[in-house]
Amino acid sequence: MTMPGAGRRAPGTARENARAARRPALAVWKFASCDGCQLSLLSCEDELLALTGRVDIAYFLEASRAAVGGPYDVSLVEGSITTAHDAERIKRVRRASRFLVTIGACATAGGIQALRNFKNVKDFLQAVYAKPEYIDTLAASTPISAHVKVDFELQGCPINKAQLLEVLSAYLAGRPPGIRNHSVCVECKRRGTVCVMVAQGTPCLGPVTHAGCEAICPAYRRGCYGCYGPMESPNTASLSGRWRYLGVPEAAIARAYRTVNTNAEAFRKAAEALEARGAGGAGEAGPGGGESRAG
């Protein structure tokens, strides 16, 4: 990863001096998404006003009428690529940005829209639209990194706003973001939540899911459903075995990996492995439907 702000410290060209003299410009871009990750930025109510004192929010369609042309110091990108037009637009965004950070599962892994990647999009079009020929869409929903170089990927559906502020401050200060790569389990331990899988027999994706949400679901006596996507090198085979032991049907385990991060490599492979074992039928229960067995 290139270090943010690396060029700024060295006293250099007139252009660099000019850059140092102005406030850094931030842009927020939307592709196929639900707006939830952008809303996390708007939800930093107190921090937002402080932040606008430090950066120019130069392009943020959702919040402003005034748009400023690039270049931008940091571009935050929400959403996945699902049309040929967007596949071109992301290249223009990349050219106009020094650092490009993807925010959320859509931009980082293709998001929930990637459920189409494993199906026939023509059937989907016919299921929703009477005249599919009017609609412009690609067969797959792909992450931003499939199209351009990405400097940092922030996971989550939606992203955690404290993590977003950390990433922004890091880029503005010229240091690497302090986002750790452990599992949701570590966050459960930290907040003192009793393990729902051990204590209640509730199927949980926590052991393979990237931390960042602060382990919300288990704190509400629910199994994690993996909305932050896979952690680094997760042991999905062992977790799938655990779910099987808890009595979850094969097809339901596969489906649990196929939600908002269905196209993230580790989850996709875990689902495919289960499907190859001959899973069929809808089956019951997932981390959502999981009844608490201990009462």
Added chain:
Amino acid sequence: MPVERRTIKVDALARVEGEGALYVRTSRGRVADVRLRIYEPPRFFEAFLRGRAFTEAPDITARICGICPVAYQMSACLAMEDACGTSVDGQLRALRRLLYCGEWIQSHALHVYMLHAPDFLGYPSIVEMARDHLAAVQRGLALKQTGNELMRLLGGREVHPINVRVGGFYRVPRPRELAGIAERLKRARDAALETVRWAAGFEFPEFEQPYEFVALRAARGPGQPAEYPIDGGRIVSSGGLDLGAAEYGDHFVEEQVPHSNALHSRLRARGAYLVGPLARYSLNFDALSPPAKEAAREAGLGPVCRNPFRSIVVRSVEIVYACDEALRLIGQYEAPERPFVEVVPRAATGHGCTEAPRGIPYHRYTIDAAGAISDARIVPPTSQNQAQIEDDLRGVVQRSLTLPDDRLTLRCEQAVRNYDPCISCATHFLTLHIDRG
């Protein structure tokens, strides 16, 4: 002499959650054509739901919109419970309503302060507005924070809450967990009253439309207090409709138009109709809390409001109501014995309709005996308002033809923003082209 033709282009309509373009053509001083083009890429939620378990619908449909996820979760739950022949009431229903109040406060405060007010005060965004109106902006942010906090408390987080399930919740709060938020809600109610007075002082164009209002209305039994619609009710209209959710499909039809990815919904009998705050308010004024009614009166609103530009005042009145209602629900709260009721699947079709901040989303699902979804239909509020937005624009342009292009463009954008159109819902927003022939 050649016919004079001017084209106005605004690269995108900001402060609307989404993307789209507006095309207006005039000919000999009359509006010939208005088309709102939505270019949010199509999203196939209804197709994704096929083959999933009925219990998965709340988490999947939440991802339709990050601004009103609770609306999707609740409508999906109601539809599934309807299919399974179960209903959720008592304190569990009260908690659903309370969570929904949080979403109303959050979403309305976002729209009133961050997306809509800058239009009236002449700023490109809340950031510039904050330089001159810091106290107002802080009030708006505090309101929004209170809504978020309520959602966090009951839902686990404000965007895509994790605590909602078919049948109720995973975990319900103890009464004392609600005590802290009650104090904040009292302050929020004062801020909301202040918001109504503030918004009422804006300048509104004289513009009224003969809308057919469509909203939910709670049953009013004898001795039952009237209830402003949030989490269910019958679908009623100012044109005389009075339906259960199951009859929705008999009266409303979705049409695909070539210029947009969003489906347009119409009343089979009469065409365009209006859902959202104006409709809800005008059909349920009697059910508002006394302080909300009083605030509306002081703001100069009658019991019916047909000026879409005044929707910012109506939204503010609804924030007052949502704070009042949340306080009432907290005041009578006792923790239910179980956080959810058992919902046993059976082969059936179920319907669900609730009041999202932008109007009614309608859900219909068919499930099999094992609970697998075989068919899903979701009609979001924005696609229901699509035809009405075009009607409003036709009227606005016709009345404002003498304005120079830049002012006319702004007026059109404002007319669209009156709807708080969450275009993400309807598929997403605005390049404006005006052809003056």
